[in-house]
Amino acid sequence: MxxxxxxxxxxxxxxxxxxxxxxxxxxxxxxxxxxxxxxxxxxxxxxxxxxxxxxxxxxxxxxxxxxxxxxxxxxxxxxxxxDPREAMRTLVRRRQEDAARFATAADGLAERLSAEYEGGRAHRRPHGILEVVEGAPHVTHRVEELVAGAERDLCGIEAPPYVGEPGPMAAAEAEALARGVRFRSLYAVEVLANPARLDHITAMIAAGEQARVLAEAPLKLLLIDGRAALLPLTVGESVRGHRALVVRGSALVDALQALFEALWKQGAPVRGRGRFPDRDLLRDGGLTAEEQELVELLGAGMTDESIARQFGVSVRTLRRRVRVLQDRLGSTGRFQAGVRAAQRGWL
Known part of the structure; x- marks a missing residue:
């Protein structure tokens, strides 16, 4: 034809x-x-x-x-x-302008409607406030959804046991950090003893996460923009029996946020796996950045093995540096070393 x-x-x-x-x-x-x-x-x-x-x-x-x-x-x-070239460039510019106007309008509309949505769910039935998620794969997917929906602030408390590897969450967390969401994480001291978890923490710190370590973590928790929280209902590593609770806009979320802030003040900063050089204290009597971090981690109750793994040195090298710090500070114990460093204004 x-x-x-x-x-x-x-x-x-x-x-x-x-x-x-x-x-x-x-x-x-x-x-x-x-x-x-x-x-x-x-x-x-x-x-x-x-x-x-x-x-x-x-x-x-x-x-x-x-x-x-x-x-x-x-x-x-x-x-x-x-001219097709000029016409297409003009058309692309118009589409981009239209898309920008649409995104601005959609964001504003979503913000206004979300309050109506949450309010309606809360007043219609208890499920509007509480949601139970069952099964490890579903819990992981729900966490990814909550992280993807964060607009301003994410707060997490991480502690063993685990139901999976950290890999699936890395992309969601990195994307949230990339779009400007502040991410603060508290880790139980045992977490840094796990090489895979430590690699994940190091990558997140490099992407912008703020991390601190606790000698003991009372619970596992994820807080989203201070308006929702996710916490486990089950203990153990059973994939089939794993359950989590999602709580939305309520006094319970406010209480969990207050608990996180209190624990955050107690945590010692984690700066990722770094180089811990064999060098003397600064001549002005203060501490190097690495030595300051060492004192903070010792005060948080971290084991020698965990700290050595974080700094990428042997346990023997780490213990030698601890003895140098204790001698310099005139302390007989690790906790006392932290106290005396703080008294001298070195922390």
Missing amino acids: GSPTGGQQEPPAAPDWGLLGLLPFDRAVYLAALRAPDDGAAGWAAVLGASPSRVRRAAQRLLQVGLLRRTREGPPGRLEPA
């Missing part, structure tokens, strides 16, 4: 035409206009074997997106094709 454009070979159909909001017939009219720019709608209709009215309607759609334009010379109202 011959081509409707006088035997000329047409480019293959491509999905990007649909993205322009054009119909297949609009594409045919535009190609006819490119090949015979001076023929006008009547000439294009003759080439396509279509009615002039149908071609004029298609031409109006092409005019709206900027692929056709009104001629500067010749009869009034006559159309001709615009």
Whole structure:
């Protein structure tokens, strides 16, 4: 069968035409206009074997997106094709502006409607406030959803036992950090003894997470924007029996947030796996950054093995540095070393 454009070979159909909001017939009219720019709608209709009215309607759609334009010379109202490169750049710019306006409007609308949504759920039935999630895969998926929905602040308390590896959560956490969400995490001291978990913590710190360690973590917890919380209902590593509770906008969430803030003040900063060089104290009597971190971690109750793993040194090297610190501070114990460093204003 011959081509409707006088035997000329047409480019293959491509999905990007649909993205322009054009119909297949609009594409045919535009190609006819490119090949015979001076023929006008009547000439294009003759080439396509279509009615002039149908071609004029298609031409109006092409005019709206900027692929056709009104001629500067010749009869009034006559159309001709615009330079495709200029037209496409203009169209892309318009779409970007429209998308930006849509995103701004959608964000504002979502913020206004979310209060109505949460309020309606809370007043309709208790499930609007409490949600039980069963099974480790479902809990992991729910955590990812909550992290993805965070807008301002994420707070977490992490402690063993675990129901899976940290890998699946890394992408969600990194994406939240990338879009400007503040992420603060408290880790039980046992967590840093797990090489896989320590690698995950190091990667998150590099991405912008603020991390601290606790000698003892009273619970596992995730807080989202101070409006929702997720905490486990079961203890142990059973995948089948794992359950978690999601709590939304209530006094319980406020209480959990207050608990986190209190524990955050008690935690010792974790700066990721770093280099702990064998060097003396600073000449001015203060501590190097690595030695300051060492005192903080000792005060938090971390074991020698965990601290050595974090700094990437042997336990023997670490213990030698601890003895140097204790001798310098005139302390007989690790906790006393932290106290005396604080008294001297070194922490």
